Amino acid sequence: MPKTSDALKRTRGDVPFALVNYVGFLLFALLCAYPFYFLIINSVSANDVSALGDIRLWPEGLHLSNYSQILQLDGLSAAAVVSVARTVIGTACTVLASAFLGYMFTQERMWKRSLWYRLIIFTMYFSAGLIPLYITMKTLGLTNSFWVYILPAIVQPFNIILVKTYVESMPRSLQEAAEIDGAGTIRTFFRIILPNMTPILATVAIFTAVAQWNSFQDTLLYITDQKLYSLQYLLYTYTNQANSLAQAAQNAQGNLGAIVSAATTQTPTSIRMTVAVLVVLPIIFIYPLFQRYFVKGIMLGAVKG
Amino acid sequence: MFLVVLPFLVLVLVFSYLPLAGWATAFFDYKPALGLSGSEFVGLQWFRMLVSSPTQLQQIGQVMANTLAMSFLGIATSLLPVFFAMLLNEIRAPWFKNAVQTLTTLPNFISWVLVYMIAFSMFSTSGLVNSVLNDWGLITTPIKFLDTGEHVWLTMLLWSLWKGLGWGAIMYLAAITSIDPALYESARIDGAGRFQLMRYITFPQLMPTYVVLLVLSIANMLNNGMEQYYVFQNAFNKEHIQVLDLYVYNIGITGNSLSMATALGMLKSVISVLLLVTANAIAKRARGTSII
Numbered sequence: 001m002p003k004t005s006d007a008l009k010r011t012r013g014d015v016p017f018a019l020v021n022y023v024g025f026l027l028f029a030l031l032c033a034y035p036f037y038f039l040i041i042n043s044v045s046a047n048d049v050s051a052l053g054d055i056r057l058w059p060e061g062l063h064l065s066n067y068s069q070i071l072q073l074d075g076l077s078a079a080a081v082v083s084v085a086r087t088v089i090g091t092a093c094t095v096l097a098s099a100f101l102g103y104m105f106t107q108e109r110m111w112k113r114s115l116w117y118r119l120i121i122f123t124m125y126f127s128a129g130l131i132p133l134y135i136t137m138k139t140l141g142l143t144n145s146f147w148v149y150i151l152p153a154i155v156q157p158f159n160i161i162l163v164k165t166y167v168e169s170m171p172r173s174l175q176e177a178a179e180i181d182g183a184g185t186i187r188t189f190f191r192i193i194l195p196n197m198t199p200i201l202a203t204v205a206i207f208t209a210v211a212q213w214n215s216f217q218d219t220l221l222y223i224t225d226q227k228l229y230s231l232q233y234l235l236y237t238y239t240n241q242a243n244s245l246a247q248a249a250q251n252a253q254g255n256l257g258a259i260v261s262a263a264t265t266q267t268p269t270s271i272r273m274t275v276a277v278l279v280v281l282p283i284i285f286i287y288p289l290f291q292r293y294f295v296k297g298i299m300l301g302a303v304k305g
Numbered sequence: 306m307f308l309v310v311l312p313f314l315v316l317v318l319v320f321s322y323l324p325l326a327g328w329a330t331a332f333f334d335y336k337p338a339l340g341l342s343g344s345e346f347v348g349l350q351w352f353r354m355l356v357s358s359p360t361q362l363q364q365i366g367q368v369m370a371n372t373l374a375m376s377f378l379g380i381a382t383s384l385l386p387v388f389f390a391m392l393l394n395e396i397r398a399p400w401f402k403n404a405v406q407t408l409t410t411l412p413n414f415i416s417w418v419l420v421y422m423i424a425f426s427m428f429s430t431s432g433l434v435n436s437v438l439n440d441w442g443l444i445t446t447p448i449k450f451l452d453t454g455e456h457v458w459l460t461m462l463l464w465s466l467w468k469g470l471g472w473g474a475i476m477y478l479a480a481i482t483s484i485d486p487a488l489y490e491s492a493r494i495d496g497a498g499r500f501q502l503m504r505y506i507t508f509p510q511l512m513p514t515y516v517v518l519l520v521l522s523i524a525n526m527l528n529n530g531m532e533q534y535y536v537f538q539n540a541f542n543k544e545h546i547q548v549l550d551l552y553v554y555n556i557g558i559t560g561n562s563l564s565m566a567t568a569l570g571m572l573k574s575v576i577s578v579l580l581l582v583t584a585n586a587i588a589k590r591a592r593g594t595s596i597i
């Protein structure tokens with residue numbers, strides 16, 4: 001809004017209103033941010049103090065050994081590898097497929113183009129349901145397979161719409177020039193289209209990566225093999241099952257040999273907090289950097305609705 | 306050119322259309338070990354069983370009540386992001402505005418597992434809130450915030466608001482920036498104050514966006530998803546937290562009656578599509594454009 005006549009327009013109600021407004025937002029922002037801060041300070045504080053629930057505003061007995069010890073936990077480093085692998089491979093596959101399909105569906109020469117396009121888009125509004133999907137995965141032998149994290153997520157209708165809209169807004173002459181030079185459709189895609197799509201692909205990539213990293217339900221449904229658990233799933237079991245956590249704490253201790261001191265001895269609280277920070281840290285770092293891509297993504301989505 | 310797209314179409318067919326064949330499960334007494342061909346055909350038995358006994362009927366009734374309650378609470382609070390955006394827009398300091406935006410949208414990007422972990426460390430009997438209340442001498446026995454069947458709908462609503470409010474406002478904030486400044490100019494010349502501008506210009510200008518989202522959320526009434534409710538679920542709150550999606554999971558995967566869960570899921574899918582088509586038709590008549 002233009003600010004030209006603000007000073008003139010300021011009435012008596014304005015100052016209390018602004019005050020309440022600022023304070024209100026400040027409180028809500030703190031409410032959103034504090035839990036993250038709480039996790040972080042607890043994960044770096046003395047473990048005997050954090051177990052009592054006494055770390056509230058700042059860390060006490062600062063130490064980072066939780067982070068090196070946590071990797072000794074049974075299954076944790078495997079889960080970290082699974083989570084990173086699904087995020088990297090899954091995002092790469094989805095981004096490439098979205099770019100390729102989004103572009104191909106702008107090519108009028110494709111046989112029955114709009115039929116295939118509709119076939120894909122329709123899946124946005126309809127799902128056979130949880131159990132039939134589960135039975136399908138089982139029949140295909142994808143349960144307890146790493147690929148269940150990747151394959152079903154490759155074709156994303158929403159992403160294809162985003163890319164297609166973007167390609168349609170690119171100058172037509174770009175493609176035509178390439179074709180006159182004798183480049184085929186595929187060659188044009190890799191040489192001309194792909195390098196010019198980076199803004200939209202960044203948006204697609206960031207959304208896909210966050211979704212892959214956060215995904216929990218597919219592990220819950222399709223995976224019973226502990227080697228394929230993701231970090232999210234491990235965090236859930238640690239939070240919910242005190243027994244498995246106490247066991248994990250004991251094992252971690254055993255693996256380390258002699259106990260060093262109460263401040264660095266693993267407790268259920270310290271394990272829970274440290275794993276939680278491990279899970280959330282990538283999001284906290286990445287989100288502010290790429291915030292504009294997130295915002296752009298939702299706006300583009302709104303256009304198509 | 307079609308050939309290079311074909312592998313992707315196969316993926317879509319396999320993961321989105323092939324499962325439809327799984328609907329057949331609803332008409333058999335499906336035993337995973339025997340496969341569909343080895344299982345007995347039972348016709349509509351499972352559909353009848355959903356409503357056969359009073360206990361079953363009561364359970365389905367409770368699940369429907371939970372599902373609709375959560376959806377309606379969500380719809381009832383759907384204006385909050387609009388107000389959030391309008392009020393945040395009144396903040397003058399850009400740095401403050403940006404900081405608020407970043408911090409309040411962050412929870413949207415963490416998983417429900419993490420939200421539950423946060424809930425656990427804040428509100429469990431040994432959590433932060435209880436230990437603070439205890440230190441201040443306000444309570445002597447810890448309050449069971451999580452292990453209780455009371456106020457489940459409300460707490461679930463509050464957690465979804467915590468997670469989604471800031472992000473929900475983003476679209477409206479962007480919509481505000483695209484409002485024609487001339488509208489504000491002329492209203493100011495007519496002597497409108499800040500609140501009148503909000504009431505008569507900003508709010509009505511946001512309504513088209515709001516209505517589209519509202520119609521979509523009505524169409525999605527039965528699809529609450531299961532993740533949030535699954536992670537918060539425990540023996541105490543189960544009765545009030547089981548929404549349709551979670552119930553299908555609980556009876557199908559945990560309870561091992563795949564056929565009955567498929568029957569229920571099938572009904573849900575069909576009704577959802579009908580709701581969406583209806584909502585779309587209404588939107589089309591009202592606005593002249595379809596929303597899907």
